[in-house]
Amino acid sequence: MRLTRAGEYAVRCVLHLAKQEPDALVSRQTIADQCRIPPHFLAKIAQQLAKAGIIEIMQGTRGGYRLIRRPAEVSLLEVIEAIIGEIFLNDCVIRPETCQASPDCAVHRVWVRARDELRRVLGSVSFEDLVREESCCLVRFPLSPPA
Amino acid sequence: MRLTRAGEYAVRCVLHLAKQEPDALVSRQTIADQCRIPPHFLAKIAQQLAKAGIIEIMQGTRGGYRLIRRPAEVSLLEVIEAIIGEIFLNDCVIRPETCQASPDCAVHRVWVRARDELRRVLGSVSFEDLVREESCCLVRFPLSPPA
DNA sequence: GTAAAATTGGACAGAAAAAGTCTCATTTCT
DNA sequence: AGAAATGAGACTTTTTCTGTCCAATTTTAC
Numbered sequence: 001m002r003l004t005r006a007g008e009y010a011v012r013c014v015l016h017l018a019k020q021e022p023d024a025l026v027s028r029q030t031i032a033d034q035c036r037i038p039p040h041f042l043a044k045i046a047q048q049l050a051k052a053g054i055i056e057i058m059q060g061t062r063g064g065y066r067l068i069r070r071p072a073e074v075s076l077l078e079v080i081e082a083i084i085g086e087i088f089l090n091d092c093v094i095r096p097e098t099c100q101a102s103p104d105c106a107v108h109r110v111w112v113r114a115r116d117e118l119r120r121v122l123g124s125v126s127f128e129d130l131v132r133e134e135s136c137c138l139v140r141f142p143l144s145p146p147a
Numbered sequence: 148m149r150l151t152r153a154g155e156y157a158v159r160c161v162l163h164l165a166k167q168e169p170d171a172l173v174s175r176q177t178i179a180d181q182c183r184i185p186p187h188f189l190a191k192i193a194q195q196l197a198k199a200g201i202i203e204i205m206q207g208t209r210g211g212y213r214l215i216r217r218p219a220e221v222s223l224l225e226v227i228e229a230i231i232g233e234i235f236l237n238d239c240v241i242r243p244e245t246c247q248a249s250p251d252c253a254v255h256r257v258w259v260r261a262r263d264e265l266r267r268v269l270g271s272v273s274f275e276d277l278v279r280e281e282s283c284c285l286v287r288f289p290l291s292p293p294a
Numbered sequence: 295g296t297a298a299a300a301t302t303g304g305a306c307a308g309a310a311a312a313a314g315t316c317t318c319a320t321t322t323c324t
Numbered sequence: 325a326g327a328a329a330t331g332a333g334a335c336t337t338t339t340t341c342t343g344t345c346c347a348a349t350t351t352t353a354c
């Protein structure tokens with residue numbers, strides 16, 4: 001019951017793009033280096049983000065990734081679900097056949113509520129918020145330890 | 148990002164016990180049959196529930212499992228976490244070293260909030276609630292389809 | 295006390311999912 | 325045409341989860 005690493009990488013990647021000036025194009029290698037993501041793995045993740053309409057992928061010599069929506073319009077939830085699929089917590093929430101009479105089941109209803117709450121929290125935060133609040137999750141190594 | 152099957156089984160098991168009269172002792176085999184849980188797998192799950200102080204295991208010929216707390220005093224969260232460990236959603240929430248400067252990170256703070264909400268929802272529901280609301284998640288096969 | 299019936303506890307195997315790697319193809323710029 | 329980047333998918337490795345098996349232990353019954 002946790003975010004997959006791919007989801008975490010996706011958040012880092014989008015956050016990195018959101019921190020640049022609008023429409024900046026950043027190479028995969030740069031993002032991979034700075035966000036500590038295996039480059040080939042990042043490629044797969046980027047494809048999913050592109051399919052979800054969050055970033056744009058430019059091929060060729062001066063290719064790379066570009067955020068195609070305003071950071072304020074992209075929620076944490078959206079990026080995560082672009083990678084790991086819709087959050088549902090428990091099978092019975094999304095595949096009623098695993099549980100007889102799901103809608104009549106109190107346990108089922110709790111899971112639905114829990115999922116809704118979780119999605120609400122993640123959906124209420126945009127990447128603009130995250131940038132403004134000075135997020136880490138990007139490399140911080142050059143930083144010297146606090147004096 | 149979903150409950151494991153072991154967690155689901157644990158909920159079914161405790162729910163089954165909660166539906167009996169107080170202090171009823173139910174054999175592992177009976178629970179396994181009625182809740183459709185592989186008996187040996189149930190044994191492992193029961194051990195964790197016992198360790199968490201939720202059920203009591205009686206050995207011997209007329210052994211079995213018994214709920215040792217009032218259903219009203221056992222939350223869904225407790226049973227789940229007894230099996231899958233504390234819910235944390237993202238590594239950075241529980242292992243700060245995966246992320247530099249976690250507490251300063253806005254993403255980190257969102258995850259903490261999301262986790263707290265999720266745990267709050269699951270923690271607010273007791274097995275008494277679930278029994279009262281007529282939960283399924285136990286076998287329903289003998290039931291004929293609605294006319 | 296011994297046998298039977300139940301569970302324990304740990305090892306182990308199989309399956310599924312996730313993480314990461316590799317390679318060849320394609321695109322774009324020069 | 326060549327160089328430098330990404331695309332796409334197959335593949336491998338690792339990890340986690342699920343489930344099984346068996347010897348040991350406990351309790352009940354005779």
